[in-house]
Amino acid sequence: MPKTSLDCKPIKDLKTGLPGSEKDPRILENLVNGMNLTTNEKNMWLVPFIKGGKVLISIDFQANVNIAGIISLLYEDNWGL
Numbered sequence: 501m502p503k504t505s506l507d508c509k510p511i512k513d514l515k516t517g518l519p520g521s522e523k524d525p526r527i528l529e530n531l532v533n534g535m536n537l538t539t540n541e542k543n544m545w546l547v548p549f550i551k552g553g554k555v556l557i558s559i560d561f562q563a564n565v566n567i568a569g570i571i572s573l574l575y576e577d578n579w580g581l
Contacts, residue, residue, distance in 0.1 A: 504532045505560040511547050518548055531557075 506528050511517030514524040526546035535543035547555055 505562060506531060507558040508547065509556045509558075510550075510553070511555075514546055514548065528557075532559075 508528050513527045514521040515527055518524075524546070525542040526544045528545055530543050530545045533543060538544070
């Protein structure tokens with residue numbers, strides 16, 4: 501895969517958008533880390549939920565590529581409930 505540039509608005513991930521979460525491994529770059537089928541949180545991406553808010557993900561492959569599809573799955577951790 502060619503070098504990929506990622507960005508997300510309004511918040512990139514917990515690490516950059518939520519004080520006290522600087523060591524959280526669920527970063528935006530995990531979307532293209534090659535681990536496509538996983539239940540390991542270290543290979544996931546997480547942003548804070550903002551009611552009524554939107555998340556915009558930008559992916560620049562920096563080359564022409566063919567994409568068969570993009571799948572986004574909702575991950576919800578309710579262990580504390």
